Amino acid sequence: MILGGVAIVDEFHPVCPDDGVRLERRRNETGDQAVYCPGCARSFSTANGTGDLLDLAPSESQADGILGPENAVVYRDLVSETVEQAHARGDAASPWGDPRSSQSGWIAKREHHALWALERLEGDDLAQLTVCDVSGGAGYVTFALASRAKRVVHCDLSAQSIIYVRRRAQELGLSNIYFCRADYLRFPFKHAFDRVVCFDTLVRGWEHERRAIQQISEAVAPGGFALIDLHNWWHNPVRRIGLLPNNFVGNRSYRRREIPSLMLQAGVRQYSVEPYYPETKSGGSPSGILGGLLQPTRFSLRFDSRPV
């Protein structure tokens, strides 16, 4: 049994991504449960009444003027495909990072990162907690969490991500995952989750990251915390001297010293930073001479809930 999309309304009290008004559930003319905004009268799709996922994407693009040309195209494609359209693709629905079309070494890196993140989330009693992955992609983190957390809320603006991960969850017999299409630039959850994570996503530019981090900090319930990462890809000297291919074109790489200003502008005053090295199995600094030279490719940031 997959958790119902309308149950998301009861459990996490989402707001309308267009006007911020608290959503309600109602019965529609055919007697089915529907999700509805009393502010703008918009109805939200629960995938043709199947009721097991919820589409809370905003009705308009939120990224105008803040993305470079390549990223704007990717964003527009994500916005334009509905959950119903992705559902109609059947098996061809394929999210970013789809393991069916990825190399095993690359998949192993993502799985290591998911376990590394899990260790950082496990401090308290994870089995009692709800974790939201705001840009869950192919679900590497969602699936790692599902066996340990009480509940996982898998979000992504990509309808194909939602459809793919939902189908995989069914195949794996996982029954504690909610599925919600959502845009982190207008995230529909406020103070809703014990833990919020967002990995390998905040690379699109300063204003994009600033808005997303602000929204993420507002999604954390009082007493909870968020874990995100920023990339230091291009500032890593080993890459800059051309020893590795630059597969980061069009994306934003952050220096350690830029982080305070970004976080302050996003409204997050207190946070901690931990380096993450995807190059090693442990995520820690490589040993030997290389270890001394290599900067971390990612910075992992942890911050608490914003005051309500």
Ligand SMILES: C[S@@+](CC[C@H](N)C(=O)[O-])C[C@H]1O[C@@H](n2cnc3c(N)ncnc32)[C@H](O)[C@@H]1O
């Ligand atoms: C590089 S992937 C990372 C996926 C996953 N976090 C991981 O580490 O494997 C970035 C993900 O962000 C999603 N995404 C991009 N823009 C988004 C937005 N505005 N709101 C929500 N998700 C978005 C993409 O669809 C994609 O699944």
Ligand SMILES: [Zn+2]
């Ligand atoms: Zn509304």
